[in-house]
Amino acid sequence: MPRKTVREAINEALVQEMGRDPDIVIIGEDVAGGEGGSSGVEDAFGGVLGVTKGLLPRFGRSRVIDTPISESAIMGMAAGAAVTGLRPVAELMFADFFGVCFDQIYNQAAKFRYMFGGHARTPLVIRSMIGAGYSAAAQHSQSPHSIFTHVPGLKVVMPSNAYDAKGLLIQAIRDDDPVIFFEHKMLYDLADEVPSEPYAIRFGEANFVREGDDVTIVAFSRMVHIAAQAADVLEREGISVELIDPRTTSPLDEESILESVRRTGRLVVVDEGNPRCGLAVDIAALVAEHAFHSLKAPIRTVTAPHTPVPFAPSLEAAYIPSPARVAEVVREIMR
Amino acid sequence: MQLPRLTMLDAYMRMQRIRNFEERIVTEFSSGEIPGFIHSYLGQEASAVGTCMHLDDDDYIGSTHRGHGHCIAKGADLKAMMAELYGKRDGLCRGKGGSMHIADLSKGMLGANAIVGGSPPLVLGAALTAKTRRNGKVAVAFTGDGGSNQGTVFEAMNMAVVLKLPAIFIIENNGFGEGTAASYACGTDDLAARAAAFGMPAVAVDGTDFFAVHDAVGEAVALARAGGGPSTVETRCPRFTGHFVGDPQHYRANGEVDVLRRDADPLTLIRRRLIDAGVFDAEQFDALDRDVAAEIDEAVAFARAAPIPDEADLLADVYISYR
Structure with missing residues (x-):
């Protein structure tokens, strides 16, 4: 292909x-x-x-x-x-x-x-x-x-x-x-x-980027790749990550997220948006409401901070969620 | 006044429908039967009708928060309009739009618009559809003196010129944006000149005079249909009522509206013109007025009797499909 x-x-x-x-x-x-x-x-x-x-x-x-x-x-x-x-x-x-x-x-x-x-x-x-x-x-x-x-x-x-x-x-x-x-x-x-012929992907159907048992990570857009790098590191440490890319935020494939968390018992949401009233807390709330009793650890989010995007490359790098931050958050809820 | 007799009859009837509809709305709103906010079009009837007489169902208009007149002039069903204002299921928008969003796409009426300056960009789109399909259709954006100060209107005017769209801008200068006079809020008293500065033909006319509006918009529509691009017509038509029904109009001098009703009533003007020209006599007009009054009575009765929306309608029609 x-x-x-x-x-x-x-x-x-x-x-x-x-x-x-x-x-x-x-x-x-x-x-x-x-x-x-x-x-x-x-x-x-x-x-x-x-x-x-x-x-x-x-x-x-x-x-x-x-x-x-x-x-x-x-x-x-x-x-x-x-x-x-x-x-x-x-x-x-x-x-x-x-x-x-x-x-x-x-x-x-x-x-x-x-x-x-x-x-x-x-x-x-x-x-x-x-x-x-x-x-x-x-x-x-x-x-x-x-x-x-x-x-x-x-x-x-x-x-x-x-x-x-x-x-x-x-x-x-x-x-x-x-x-x-x-x-x-x-x-x-x-x-x-990418196939050469036209094809359509239905909205509201998440992609399971990788399957795992210990923690569900939900990530969007570029953050899918950040989360995947974290998952590679974690796997070497013996932590098995299930990575879900919902692909559309509206409609949102709520069922896939809930089904995964019910199996893994842990949720980390990774999003490049600002944290307040954002997509990460939206998904955290979804799981808290509908899969609370499956949780073995607190839900965690990894997002940009509550700041504008800075110019200096060093500051911008600190703004964007990194694989290291994602991995550290996962380690914390695995302890 | 070279118009066919039937055209003039039609124009008068549309204007009288607007007059009766709006006067009735004031009564029904004040008695508490109509929820929400109502912005009355009284005094501006010639502007909507003088414009829409040039349009058919496949030509589009975008309206304002003061939109009932445009809706009636474009041919929307009075019963379904009234039911919409009452918030009933048989309303034009099934009771989900109300006065400020009343729309009838089947009549080319893209909606009243509760955002001042909201419609002109949308009307560009209807004009783009017409241009793309080369079907000779046009699209008309109504805005007011208040809307004419919005950036969206400037953007829309420039874009229409740049893309040579079959769009017509009608600036209904009724003298006030809410409770602030246009003489204060507009940096010039020549709103048409602003439009002309974007590079299109633009004229200002007496918006209480049906024939003046009809002539000016006729030229604009003909130009647009022929591929000549956009135009603007400023129609000067002082409103008889406040910004909203119930507005005590503390910003207007005592007696100002009485003078307008005496000297600048579009209905009186067209009636006098047609009687003087021997087209119709007073008795004929009285009979027409009785017909219109009966139509409005019927519309109110229909609206009162119509069912309220189903509870399930709350969640319906947010999307066509949501998967």
Whole structure:
């Protein structure tokens, strides 16, 4: 099977779906780039990190739409196009920018169906980059997925690898509800085996990354890899880790998490978001409520601290949950 | 006044429906039968109708929190509208939207919008759908003098120009954003000029004059349908009521509204124009008014008798599918 990076997998999903369905349009800032520039070069950007490269020459400007830097107008236009018959894939370049356009997402697109008594259909995908690791500092490095997960009416997807990225994006595009698709910027070059044909991965179905007996670790996006490194270390120490990647935070595969914790009796949640009112405590609460009597040790979370993302590489490294921190927390609840 | 007689009849009926609907709402709201907040469109009827007379069901509009008039002008069913305001299961939105979110997608009505400046970006999307499908349809964004100060409206106007979308912006300048006058809150008294600065045709018209609105919006719609891009029409139409029903309007001088009702009533104006032109006589208008009053009575009776939503409706329609 061919190996492809996350970037290539996402691009392939877009190409294949756009080829299948003429109602799919790409909307965003510099999704192609070069429009109006003095060089005359088209597709000069192809997305700020090259994810949408090559779509413009294939599908033309009517379907690969470069916009002004106007996130509210982008999100509103995509929502309005979705509810009137298109199937837009809009790009919110960095998830941090949700602050300038969230109304169009959470007050408008997310609520159409409910507010309008079930008469609306809003097949909208918003692709957006999350994550620290590039020293991009406080306004280009955040992981605000918990805020989106909090909103009824939105589905939230957080792929951790290329295979999932392709299958989940195809599902997101075919889905008739608004879907937020979070791509971790540190994962774009990560490669694994990705089938060339289109396939969809259902939302709300966790991936059991590895099976184990002593502790359940639930992790999302890049944190799946951090947790896997910790699990390798722990295994050499005789601690058997079950690692679950739910892949979507909304819907959340609650059953898989609960079933695993009922077997292992221990839970650690690893999340790159900030700790308060976040995804990690959400899952901790789920288990406390429904699997309390199976627990052999306190539930633990490993998250970013309650701070903005710092710039200095040394501080940023301390901000991001590390394999060492995850391993140490597991050791503590194994004692 | 080169319009066909039936068109003028239709326009008058729509305006009178809005007038009767809104006046009745004030009564029913005050008696406690209608929950929530109500923002009345009284005094602005010519703006909605002068605009929507150019649109069919496949053309979209996005509305405001003051949205009943747009909804009626776009052809929504009065009974289902009234039931929605009463929070009943047979309402347009099954009682889950209410006054501030009333919508009828089957009529191209993308919803009232409780966020000031919320609709214009959404309307871009409807315009993008029309442009992508090359179907000659247009999309109209209503906003107000208050909304015209929102960044979303600026973004939407610029984007519509850049992408040459078949979008029309109607700025209904009713003189107040909530309880603060437009003369204070807008840095200019020429709101159309702001839109023009984005690079589109923009005019301001007397929004109490159906014919003035109809002419100006007609040009804008024709341009958009022909692929000529967006336009803006500022309709100046002072509201007769407060920001919400129950607003004591301490910010308005005594007698201000009485003068408006005497000198700037869109219904009086269209009626006088049509009588003077010999299109209809006073008796004919009185008969039409009785028909409209009966429609509103029927709508209220329907809404009162309609069942409240099922408890299970609370959890329904958050998603189409959730797996």
